[in-house]
Amino acid sequence: MALYTTITDAITEYTGLSPTAFFTILAMMVVVYKIVSTMFVAADDYVAVKRDQQFILREPVQIGSITEQELRPYDGSDPNKPLLMAIKGKIYDVSRSRMFYGPGGAYSLFAGRDASRALALMSFEPSDLTGDISGLSASELEVLEDWEAKFEEKYVKVGELVSEKPSTTEGETKED
Template sequence: MAVQLWETLKEAIVVYTGLTPSTFFTVLALLLAVYYVITGLFGASPDHHRPRHIEEEEMPPLRPPVQLGEITAEELKAYDGSDTEKPLLMAIKGQIYDVSQSRMFYGPGGPYALFAGKDASRALAKMSFEDKDLTGDISGLGPFELDALQDWEYKFMSKYVKVGTVKSEVPVTESESPAQPSESTSRDIDVADAKPSEDGKSETTAVKSDKTPSKIDADKEE
């Protein structure tokens, strides 16, 4: 029975391929050998993915965002990613966001690392990497730049958690000293203090300036 099947197979090989049985099986063996070689070189092997899996396992899990409240721009610099124990923060229009999940972009060595730990509103609006634009001052920006900044803000609001605000540093002006009474003020006081007497004549109060206009002007020139 087996001999009969082998004879039938040989006849079928000759009829359908035009090759002798020995030539057919030789070609088939060569094709299988080439297939295994190509699979070994370019195929997906579990060993090829092992380093990536190990690397992912070694990466520490992201910590939950911590609300910082209101901090100064100087305090924000401590969250630029240089300290791995602290979250990676960035601010837009005075609003601070935790961008730790995008450390590859905003962390050290990333394309946007200059923006980390700062309010980089102006730089984002202008897509500038110059130090002078790494600020939250957006005065003087054009409509297209403001639209670009708005797009960045919408992106951050939808993707990252807001954890605080940047304290506004408004310069405090010293209070001016009380103004010294001028010549006209002294005269006004003298006139205001004048009171009508019973006989219809006016009399002035005892408090008057002991300087005449000519004497005051002289003092000023001195």
């Protein structure tokens, strides 16, 4: 109790305010601080904002005819390369949806790939990450067509896939 009296006396002496007025003003200042601080980006978020700004969204550039192997590096890991993804051999620039297809994105596994089979089957199986759509049912092909229509509408087509060179059959591996 002595401590309480000492504190309240000190408050009155130094501020000229009653302890009640002092704590009311203090509480109001905390509330104002909280409100004002929500209007700014928090220090931790600032780092994330700066990191995102590295990825300046560039105009899609035509890439022409490339192989599936050559498409791989366009998976978002290199900030200087566009993010590309293919459906039925058509390559789209999906850089504007980095949050989906970029590293850490829910659909990053599709980036740098022809994901036709996975999309037709609505599958995330690594073995379905291929442009091979053989053996699919009519309804699965219809699902794929819906995806194709969505991509045609939303993204710029920047090239097409050509088959691997006959001499480099090891390029067919799908392990990574």
